[in-house]
Amino acid sequence: MxxxxxxxxxxxxxxxxxxxxxxxxxxxxxxxxxxxxxxxxxxxxxxxxxxxxxxxxxxxxxxAPLMTVYLWHLPAMVLLVGAGLLLPDLILPDAGLHWWLIRPLWLANCALILVVLTRLWHRFETVRLPALGTRTGPATALAGTGLAAASIWYLWQHGATLNGAGSAGRIAAVLALGCSLVLLACGQPRTRRDAPVRGPELNVHPVRSGPAA
Structure with missing residues (x-):
């Protein structure tokens, strides 16, 4: 292209x-x-x-497993590329007829690895986690959202590699992103004032109409 x-x-x-x-x-x-x-x-x-x-x-x-497939399709390809490094001439050839001929085999192997990863991790990713809080205050929500936005922007501009030049800033951005998620997830515990008010229970019995006089 x-x-x-x-x-x-x-x-x-x-x-x-x-x-x-x-x-x-x-x-x-x-x-x-x-x-x-x-x-x-x-x-x-x-x-x-x-x-x-x-x-x-x-x-x-x-x-049901589409989110798991989305999260693990790149690791599946990375695993296949890593295996291809052992036989680069066969699995990772230069552009040409050989490259096109092995595309179906490449896609089939990616799909097979993805099926294994999906069946392995889907059961864990669909477990309902206990709620950390019932509601989040405005200050906590604002701090978490701002910290998440700043961290994502920094990683978008400077990359997510955690080694080499400038790695300290990227590590700090990853930690800040994790802290922002914790802030957004940790709500304030519900107090008695927040509990719904229930009125007195009324025992209502159905009224049967008798024969007309």
Whole structure:
């Protein structure tokens, strides 16, 4: 991909300072519009058929692990790349016919690793954690949100590598981001004043109407 109003890289790389995601370029906007249009068109056409209980259960089961798949698809590819370093000529060849021929095998192995990781971690990621607090005060919410925004901005500008030059600032940003999440999660315990007020219980018995006089 070299022709068009977009950089050749979809994500930021060390040798490509500008990518399609930073900031979003015309190629990414066009892709988003095309995908949204296709999904909307298919949704209208398939909605009557998907309204059955069988399809609803199928979609529910398929949607349940999607967040786990999203979080672990990159680690799956990293594991495969790490294995490819042992056989670089076979698994990581230069661009050419060999590279294209092994793409199906590459994608199949990525999918297999992702299935294993999803089945391993999905059970832990769907556990309901106990609430740390019932509500968060304005000062805590403001501090947590501001700290999170500043940390994400710093990591976006300077990278997330925790070694090398400038690593102290990146480590501090990661710690600040973690602290911000704790601040946002830790609410104030509910006091008796916050408890809902319940009125006296009334014993109401149904009234049966007798025969008309």
């Amino acid at each position: 070299t022709a068009g109003p977009y950089p050749p890289s979809m994500i930021g790389l060390s040798d490509v300072p500008v990518s399609n995601l930073a900031p979003p370029t015309g190629a990414l906007v066009a892709l988003a519009v095309a995908q949204f249009a296709a999904i909307s068109w298919l949704g209208r056409r398939c909605e009557p058929a998907l309204a059955t209980d069988r399809w609803r259960r199928f979609l529910d089961d398929g949607n």
